[in-house]
Amino acid sequence: MRWVFRFFVAGIFVLIAAVGAELLLAIVAPKPPATLPQMLPYREFTKQYLHPFYFFFFPRDEAQIAAINNSVVSIDGRGFRGALPEDRGDKKLAFIIGGSTAFGHGASSNDTTISGYLNKQQDEYLFVNAGVPSFVSSQEFTRVATELLDYRPDLIIALDGFNDAVTAHGFAVHNLPYPPGTNESYEGLAQRFDNIREQKLVTINKSRLSKYLFFRVRQKIKKLFSGSSDNGQVVAELPPSMQSQASDAAKAYLENLALIKDLSEKRGAGFVAFFQPARITDYPQRKEFLNFFRSKAGEHKAAEMKLVDLSWLSDREDIFLDSVHLTDEGSRNIAQEIMKNLAD
Known part of the structure; x- marks a missing residue:
């Protein structure tokens, strides 16, 4: 013994x-870098609350909304930031949809978001900010179909692409079998609920727990035997499997935009999509995935759909707070580009 x-x-x-x-x-x-002061007022707005149509959304309780609203960022009970549809007066009504960049995460006020600058730069439309942090195009489509078209808008602008790409990349990295267009954080629901009709709530997910057990030690051992460098120096070239997943994600993204366009036009609204700029510097493979996604979206774009690629602005370091969120100057620049393309 x-x-x-x-x-x-x-x-x-x-x-x-x-x-x-x-x-x-x-x-x-x-x-990790300290949170930028500009981001602090947005902390409560990054939390995701269940929504019957959109999976995740802002809180819907009026008291909760009032508690998180502040002098920098505020929404109404419908999730609109800044100008509201009923403020249109004699103007045409326009919505801007997208994720946190469209919402204006990091902007110094409701008036210095993209929609805020659009309302300063012209008098024909009242632009209503309908952006929602983390939204992908499938969620945007659902919101347009179930809510926004009820306001009889004259124009819908989409500023997106980044979330569709990086969410698909995250699922690909972790080998999660979700279809293209699956929204961010869906894996959180899948890990917590299984066979919901039997009310089986998974309080501790063992596979998720094991992922963090001795995480740093396992990463060092993996690098020792694989010879790979730090995560920030990952070889950027995409393997064929990821190229296929990026292409499928781009196709789903375009299909969602096409559905938004068709529905909007059936209800008398114009539709223009803008592929947002991004400045990824810390994860080369994610950047390569995003670029491959964007190139495939450009290849597959239908001739009758207007999709304006603003990725050329990605080199403008001065307009970014981080990899995707904009400074006030960045929002003003994007608003100007939108107006130029609407005038064409």
Whole structure:
């Protein structure tokens, strides 16, 4: 039995060593950059609440909305930021849809979002901000179909593409079998609920827990044997499987835009889509996935649908707060580009 005792003691020492190594790696690991002051008023607006049509949305309780609204960012009970549809007066009504960039995450006020600048730059339309952080094109389509067209708008503008691409990339990296167009955070629902009719609530997901157990130690061992460098230096070239997933995601993105266009035109509204600029510097493979997605979207774009590629603005470091969110100057620039293309 002595060997059993020795084996047990050796196991204890290995466990202690692993815990010590994990703590040491945590101490010496580069700390994430501090949250920009511009982002602090938006903290509560990044939380995702269940919605019967859109999967995730802003909170719907009026008291909760009033509690998170502040002097920088505020929404009404329908999730509109800034000008409201009923403020149109004699103007034509326009909506801008998209994710957090369209919403204006990081803007210094409701008036310095893209929709805010659009309302300053022209008098023909009243632009209503219907952007929602994390939304992908499938959620945008659902919102247009179930809500926005009821206001009888004259124009709908989409500023998107980034979320569709990076969400698809995240699912591809983790081998999650979700179809193209699946929204961000869907895996969170899938991990918590299984066979909902039997009310089986998964309180602890073991596979998710194991992913974080000795995470840094396992990453170091993986790099030691694979010879790969830090995550920020991943080889950018996409493997064929990811190229296929990026192409499928781009196709789904375009199909959603085409559906929005067809529905809008059936109800008398024009539709123009803009592929948003982004400045990814910390993850080369994600950047390559986004670029491949964008190129495929350009190839497959239907001739009758106007999709304006604004990715050429991605080199303008001065207009970005981070990889995708804009400074006030960035929002003003995007608004100007939208107006130029509407005039064509």
